[in-house]
Amino acid sequence: MVQKTALSDDELQQKLQEMAPEWKVDKNEKGLPFIYRVYRAKEYLKGIDFVRQVAEEAEKENHHPDILIHYKRITVRYWTHTVSGVTMADVEMAQQIDPLFEKD
Numbered sequence: 211m212v213q214k215t216a217l218s219d220d221e222l223q224q225k226l227q228e229m230a231p232e233w234k235v236d237k238n239e240k241g242l243p244f245i246y247r248v249y250r251a252k253e254y255l256k257g258i259d260f261v262r263q264v265a266e267e268a269e270k271e272n273h274h275p276d277i278l279i280h281y282k283r284i285t286v287r288y289w290t291h292t293v294s295g296v297t298m299a300d301v302e303m304a305q306q307i308d309p310l311f312e313k314d
Contacts, residue, residue, distance in 0.1 A: 216295030219243075230304035235296070243296050244289035245304055249311050251282045256312060260284060263310040273303050 217225060219235075226233050226245065233247045251257030261277055261284060268274040278285040286307060288300035 214290050214293055214297045214299055216290070216293040216297060217301075222296050222301075225298065225301045226304075229301050230308060232308065233301075233304045238289075242289065242294050244287050245296050245300055246285055246287040247304065247308075249284045249286070251284065254282055257282050257284050260311055264307055267306055267310065268303070271299075271303060271306075273299055275303065275307075 222235060222243065222245075226235070230245075230247075233245045235243055235245055237243050249257070249260060251260060257279065261279060264275065264277060264286060273288075276285075276287040278287075286304075288303055289295060290297045290300055
Protein backbone atom coordinates (compact mmCIF):
# COMPACT_ATOMS: atom_id res chain seq x y z
CA MET A 211 0.00 0.00 0.00
CA VAL A 212 1.27 3.47 -0.85
CA GLN A 213 1.77 6.30 1.59
CA LYS A 214 -1.51 7.98 2.39
CA THR A 215 -1.39 11.70 1.69
CA ALA A 216 -4.25 13.58 0.06
CA LEU A 217 -3.92 14.33 -3.65
CA SER A 218 -4.54 17.86 -4.88
CA ASP A 219 -7.52 18.37 -7.19
CA ASP A 220 -5.23 18.47 -10.24
CA GLU A 221 -3.26 15.40 -9.15
CA LEU A 222 -6.49 13.51 -8.52
CA GLN A 223 -7.93 14.32 -11.94
CA GLN A 224 -4.67 13.29 -13.63
CA LYS A 225 -4.36 10.00 -11.72
CA LEU A 226 -8.00 9.07 -12.34
CA GLN A 227 -7.63 9.77 -16.05
CA GLU A 228 -4.51 7.57 -16.17
CA MET A 229 -5.57 4.73 -13.88
CA ALA A 230 -9.36 4.63 -13.42
CA PRO A 231 -11.00 6.84 -16.07
CA GLU A 232 -14.57 5.71 -15.37
CA TRP A 233 -14.40 6.94 -11.77
CA LYS A 234 -15.77 10.36 -10.85
CA VAL A 235 -15.00 12.90 -8.11
CA ASP A 236 -17.62 14.38 -5.80
CA LYS A 237 -17.70 16.00 -2.37
CA ASN A 238 -19.55 14.94 0.75
CA GLU A 239 -21.71 17.16 2.96
CA LYS A 240 -18.55 18.49 4.67
CA GLY A 241 -16.99 19.45 1.34
CA LEU A 242 -14.44 16.62 1.43
CA PRO A 243 -13.68 14.87 -1.87
CA PHE A 244 -14.26 11.21 -2.63
CA ILE A 245 -14.12 9.11 -5.77
CA TYR A 246 -16.92 6.83 -6.90
CA ARG A 247 -18.20 4.65 -9.67
CA VAL A 248 -21.65 3.24 -10.33
CA TYR A 249 -21.78 -0.31 -11.69
CA ARG A 250 -24.94 -1.75 -13.22
CA ALA A 251 -25.30 -5.52 -13.00
CA LYS A 252 -27.41 -7.57 -15.40
CA GLU A 253 -28.87 -9.55 -12.50
CA TYR A 254 -29.22 -8.88 -8.78
CA LEU A 255 -27.11 -11.87 -7.70
CA LYS A 256 -24.32 -10.95 -10.13
CA GLY A 257 -24.21 -7.57 -8.43
CA ILE A 258 -24.02 -9.21 -5.03
CA ASP A 259 -21.19 -11.44 -6.26
CA PHE A 260 -19.34 -8.33 -7.45
CA VAL A 261 -19.77 -6.75 -4.01
CA ARG A 262 -18.33 -9.89 -2.41
CA GLN A 263 -15.29 -9.68 -4.68
CA VAL A 264 -14.80 -6.00 -3.86
CA ALA A 265 -15.03 -6.82 -0.15
CA GLU A 266 -12.39 -9.55 -0.49
CA GLU A 267 -10.02 -7.22 -2.35
CA ALA A 268 -10.59 -4.47 0.21
CA GLU A 269 -9.91 -6.88 3.06
CA LYS A 270 -6.63 -8.01 1.43
CA GLU A 271 -5.47 -4.40 1.14
CA ASN A 272 -7.04 -3.31 4.46
CA HIS A 273 -8.59 -0.37 2.61
CA HIS A 274 -12.38 -0.51 2.63
CA PRO A 275 -14.88 1.44 0.51
CA ASP A 276 -18.43 2.52 1.12
CA ILE A 277 -20.65 0.26 -0.95
CA LEU A 278 -24.26 1.16 -1.72
CA ILE A 279 -26.53 -1.47 -3.25
CA HIS A 280 -29.72 -0.39 -4.99
CA TYR A 281 -31.07 -3.58 -6.53
CA LYS A 282 -28.79 -4.03 -9.60
CA ARG A 283 -26.97 -0.71 -9.23
CA ILE A 284 -23.86 -0.76 -7.04
CA THR A 285 -22.01 2.40 -6.05
CA VAL A 286 -18.47 2.09 -4.71
CA ARG A 287 -16.94 5.13 -2.99
CA TYR A 288 -13.39 5.65 -1.77
CA TRP A 289 -11.59 8.28 0.26
CA THR A 290 -9.17 8.14 3.14
CA HIS A 291 -10.71 9.29 6.41
CA THR A 292 -7.38 9.88 8.15
CA VAL A 293 -6.33 12.55 5.61
CA SER A 294 -9.83 13.86 4.80
CA GLY A 295 -9.28 13.37 1.11
CA VAL A 296 -8.47 11.03 -1.75
CA THR A 297 -5.06 9.33 -1.79
CA MET A 298 -3.13 7.21 -4.27
CA ALA A 299 -4.27 4.20 -2.25
CA ASP A 300 -7.88 5.09 -3.13
CA VAL A 301 -7.07 5.46 -6.84
CA GLU A 302 -5.17 2.18 -6.81
CA MET A 303 -8.14 0.41 -5.22
CA ALA A 304 -10.42 1.86 -7.91
CA GLN A 305 -8.05 0.47 -10.53
CA GLN A 306 -8.07 -2.96 -8.84
CA ILE A 307 -11.86 -3.08 -8.54
CA ASP A 308 -12.74 -2.28 -12.16
CA PRO A 309 -11.61 -5.66 -13.61
CA LEU A 310 -13.73 -7.51 -11.04
CA PHE A 311 -16.94 -6.31 -12.67
CA GLU A 312 -18.30 -8.67 -15.32
CA LYS A 313 -19.49 -6.81 -18.36
CA ASP A 314 -21.96 -9.14 -20.05
